[in-house]
Amino acid sequence: MASTDRKVNGLKRHPSCLNESYEEQRKAFLSDEDKLHLFDDLTKVNPVTTATVLKCLQARYATEVFYTNAGCTLVAVNPFQSIFYLYSPELMREYHLASRPRELKPHIFTEAEQAYRNVQSHIEPVNQSIIVSGESGAGKTWTSRCLMKFYATIAAANSSSQMDNDTVARIEKRVLDSNPVMEAFGNACTLRNNNSSRFGKYIQLQLDGAQLLTGASVQTYLLEKTRVTHQAHCERNFHIFYQITKGASKEERREWNLPERADFSWLPNSERNLEEDSFEITKDAMLHLGIDSSMQSNIFKILSGLLYMGNIQFSDSEDESQPCDLQENAKDFIKTTTSLLGVSEEELLEKLKVRTITAGKQQVFKKPCSRAECGMRRDCVAKVIYARLFDWLVAVINRSICADSSEWTNFIGLLDVYGFESFPVNNLEQLCINYANEKLQQHFVAHYLKAQQEEYAAEGLAWSFISYQDNQCCVDLIEGSPSSIFSLLNEECRLNRSSSASQFQARLEKALSSNPCISRDKFSKTPHFIVSHYAGRVNYHIEDMVEKNKDPIPTELIQLLQDSKDYLLQQLFPVEKEQPNNKTPNRAAVVTVVSKFKGSLDRLMHILNSTTPHYIRCIKPNMDCQAMTFKKEEVLSQLEACGIVETINISAAGFPIRMPFQNFMERYQLLRKPQPSRSEQELYINSCAFKNKKGLGDTVENADTLRRVAHEILENLVPEQSAVSSLHIKADTQTRNVLAHCGKTKVFMTHSMLELLESRRASALSERAFSIQCCWRTYRRRKMAKQRQAASLIQAAVRSWLIRMHIKRMHKAASIIKRAWRKWQAKLNALAAKELDDTDVEAEKYISSLPGSPIQATQTSANSSFDKAWTQSTVLHSWPLGMVLTPGPIVRKVVSIESFYRNLSFLTCLKTLQQNGLSKVNTNWSADGITSIRALPQGSIRFRYKKSPLLYANVHPQHHSCRITGFNEILLEKTK
Numbered sequence: 001m002a003s004t005d006r007k008v009n010g011l012k013r014h015p016s017c018l019n020e021s022y023e024e025q026r027k028a029f030l031s032d033e034d035k036l037h038l039f040d041d042l043t044k045v046n047p048v049t050t051a052t053v054l055k056c057l058q059a060r061y062a063t064e065v066f067y068t069n070a071g072c073t074l075v076a077v078n079p080f081q082s083i084f085y086l087y088s089p090e091l092m093r094e095y096h097l098a099s100r101p102r103e104l105k106p107h108i109f110t111e112a113e114q115a116y117r118n119v120q121s122h123i124e125p126v127n128q129s130i131i132v133s134g135e136s137g138a139g140k141t142w143t144s145r146c147l148m149k150f151y152a153t154i155a156a157a158n159s160s161s162q163m164d165n166d167t168v169a170r171i172e173k174r175v176l177d178s179n180p181v182m183e184a185f186g187n188a189c190t191l192r193n194n195n196s197s198r199f200g201k202y203i204q205l206q207l208d209g210a211q212l213l214t215g216a217s218v219q220t221y222l223l224e225k226t227r228v229t230h231q232a233h234c235e236r237n238f239h240i241f242y243q244i245t246k247g248a249s250k251e252e253r254r255e256w257n258l259p260e261r262a263d264f265s266w267l268p269n270s271e272r273n274l275e276e277d278s279f280e281i282t283k284d285a286m287l288h289l290g291i292d293s294s295m296q297s298n299i300f301k302i303l304s305g306l307l308y309m310g311n312i313q314f315s316d317s318e319d320e321s322q323p324c325d326l327q328e329n330a331k332d333f334i335k336t337t338t339s340l341l342g343v344s345e346e347e348l349l350e351k352l353k354v355r356t357i358t359a360g361k362q363q364v365f366k367k368p369c370s371r372a373e374c375g376m377r378r379d380c381v382a383k384v385i386y387a388r389l390f391d392w393l394v395a396v397i398n399r400s401i402c403a404d405s406s407e408w409t410n411f412i413g414l415l416d417v418y419g420f421e422s423f424p425v426n427n428l429e430q431l432c433i434n435y436a437n438e439k440l441q442q443h444f445v446a447h448y449l450k451a452q453q454e455e456y457a458a459e460g461l462a463w464s465f466i467s468y469q470d471n472q473c474c475v476d477l478i479e480g481s482p483s484s485i486f487s488l489l490n491e492e493c494r495l496n497r498s499s500s501a502s503q504f505q506a507r508l509e510k511a512l513s514s515n516p517c518i519s520r521d522k523f524s525k526t527p528h529f530i531v532s533h534y535a536g537r538v539n540y541h542i543e544d545m546v547e548k549n550k551d552p553i554p555t556e557l558i559q560l561l562q563d564s565k566d567y568l569l570q571q572l573f574p575v576e577k578e579q580p581n582n583k584t585p586n587r588a589a590v591v592t593v594v595s596k597f598k599g600s601l602d603r604l605m606h607i608l609n610s611t612t613p614h615y616i617r618c619i620k621p622n623m624d625c626q627a628m629t630f631k632k633e634e635v636l637s638q639l640e641a642c643g644i645v646e647t648i649n650i651s652a653a654g655f656p657i658r659m660p661f662q663n664f665m666e667r668y669q670l671l672r673k674p675q676p677s678r679s680e681q682e683l684y685i686n687s688c689a690f691k692n693k694k695g696l697g698d699t700v701e702n703a704d705t706l707r708r709v710a711h712e713i714l715e716n717l718v719p720e721q722s723a724v725s726s727l728h729i730k731a732d733t734q735t736r737n738v739l740a741h742c743g744k745t746k747v748f749m750t751h752s753m754l755e756l757l758e759s760r761r762a763s764a765l766s767e768r769a770f771s772i773q774c775c776w777r778t779y780r781r782r783k784m785a786k787q788r789q790a791a792s793l794i795q796a797a798v799r800s801w802l803i804r805m806h807i808k809r810m811h812k813a814a815s816i817i818k819r820a821w822r823k824w825q826a827k828l829n830a831l832a833a834k835e836l837d838d839t840d841v842e843a844e845k846y847i848s849s850l851p852g853s854p855i856q857a858t859q860t861s862a863n864s865s866f867d868k869a870w871t872q873s874t875v876l877h878s879w880p881l882g883m884v885l886t887p888g889p890i891v892r893k894v895v896s897i898e899s900f901y902r903n904l905s906f907l908t909c910l911k912t913l914q915q916n917g918l919s920k921v922n923t924n925w926s927a928d929g930i931t932s933i934r935a936l937p938q939g940s941i942r943f944r945y946k947k948s949p950l951l952y953a954n955v956h957p958q959h960h961s962c963r964i965t966g967f968n969e970i971l972l973e974k975t976k
């Protein structure tokens, strides 16, 4: 690969750029060693060369600073030691709550927070991807795990209600629990990394409209299933096998037939104890994901069966026409295997040793297999069981953590794929892994380098083009059409012809000779080809490549597993229903390993292309996984492989954020200080209308206005002249301070400018919100005061109306009463008058006949006898109004009001009255006393009561109960 310094040469600069002054600059920069660790963004390094970049990273590593910005990517150097404070929940919250996280120290949390804010701000494309790359052991899995923890922590912090909190905590637990399970089944100890992921994964964290974590989904790529049966020297099988053999309890050992210290040929280096061997953590996590202990037991039983299967060894058959035999000690192993897998012992042996060949529709041949073939068939069974078990686990995890599609709107994807691999012997697996890395590099190049520069040119930016290493040629070599390595491999599988590795090499050379990325070592005798990847040259061995690509699984072996009595195996190998007119499989449609992998990778790239990418480049500082050891050569090769210098150069001068004027105005219009003039406002409105109605309006004029306004907004924000340019931009050091540029149709800006814009927008929005709140409160206060006033008015009106109505009713009632009273009075008067007239004569007679009558007394003038008789037989009742209620003339009873009860000497009174001629008085007398007095009043009468001098004047002579039986009245009216 060309050296990076040469790539810097590739910039379309004058060659004199690399003259003495450049060298002096470099020396001067490097001489100031004390300050090198302060460069937290490599775009500030001057000049940008691999040497200067490397020095900075080394200086920072020495001061325990592991993250450094490199323009649009973040460089993460693996510390190989646990640094708690670097990933503490407090630090996560600090980055989350910071108004401008980019002003904090570079960290993976800055990238995570940026992605989260992008989702919040709905800047297109809203969905985000964080692509973590780097070679094996560089820290990709660790980084992805930390990112997941970060999102889980901030999701918990953001949930407002208790219910939200519980849901988020539940999802968080499950999402985080998916890690130990997937790592136990998909990671293994390799020469480069004790916990190396042997599969690629893309995790989508699903967020709802309020950016709350509602679920997640996992997609996996190309599990290295060959590791189940073949482990390179000093490497190990998947962690789970060691976990069960080391961590099972006595009971479990009995159940799974796993005695302690049992020897398994597929379990090399089991004497090494690793942190990853913790069985309890895996079981706990499985439980949380909904895999109960009986299902777990079922899984581990199958894994134990696979371990025993590895011990089944065959010996050569003496007669080729006869199937080969089992080795003597393998007989017990096959028994245990079949009992653990629930399959028949005879059938398994038969199908491992004898191949079934179907010719045409009817003809079936049986062919005994060689010892090697038997071994391959055994491995094939183990690999297919493990691969299906892994897929089943991923499906269970997804069922447990995935939210319903209606519950989430956006996602943040975390991609953790295996890093670039180059071993002494590389085969199809490495080709696929390196192809995936090429595709990701291509995505990076396309997104940050190629597309950016093309866009700058289209938008009229005076751009000094930077040459970069475009890996399109290598990608074409691997997957291109019509001829590529993959197409030729697939063709071999489709034709199913017997061809040797050398023949395939010849075919490759012939078909792909025009591609500069393929070559071969003329001195090597083993069939191979060398591919010049962006990260370096890799020598691939051709032997077995075609066969691996076919990944043949003999149907009879699948049938055997379908017939298993084991519950889980039945699920992993369901019996497919026969299609009525089932044709023999189309040869052209044979699904090979590479075609399957290419398909899934294409889908992944499609997702990545529709998201906003964020890159984290993990760097491994030394191959021995030692803390605080920085090996320059090893880091240098990684920096070169990921094209860090080009990235820095483009990022330094470039603008990763691009926003059409229209979108820019919609979002940041409110940052404009002077209010737009009417005509401009109209133009803006027109432009909005234009967005909806293409083809209308004067677009050029609109674009000019929008550009002018956008420029004005940006200048208001960053008053320094150099910070915003609407004319030219150069990829040189003088224009480093330019933060934004207005192109023909778009605003180009740096991340820091976007952050500034966003923070100003947030404060402008909060100011406006405050004003709106104030206005609203004033309006509400006024409205309430008015309402209160209106209510009192209404209340007063209603009250006065009610009173008026009441008075009216009272008046009405009073006049009715008055009328009735008068009527009644008149009637009584009439009655009284009539009665008076009728009884006059009769009464007089009667009274005079009464002994002791006053009249008689008057006539006899015997005062003393009168008094006596009167007091004995007469009771007088009187009352102030001068009314005497009496019974009628027939009923002789006196009725009176008690309180006014007085014994009066009525006769005296009456006499007085008569003597004075004041009134005409008629009295009715009875044996009991006066029964009625009839008088025609001729003036006001005043009775004066005096206490009688008589001894018994106050004594009621008779105690008759008073009964009202009728009444008359005396009207005492003043006569004129």
Ligand SMILES: Nc1ncnc2c1ncn2[C@@H]1O[C@H](COP(=O)(O)OP(=O)(O)OP(=O)(O)O)[C@@H](O)[C@H]1O
Residues within 6 Å of the ligand: 078, 079, 080, 081, 082, 083, 134, 135, 136, 137, 138, 139, 140, 141, 142, 143, 193, 194, 195, 196, 197, 198, 417, 418, 419, 618
């Ligand atoms: N930030 C970190 N802090 C402390 N240790 C780390 C950090 N990153 C990585 N490591 C250490 O490095 C080891 C390898 O990291 P990791 O497994 O993440 O590498 P990888 O890039 O995923 O490798 P592979 O591609 O093989 O899966 C980890 O087991 C861990 O011990």
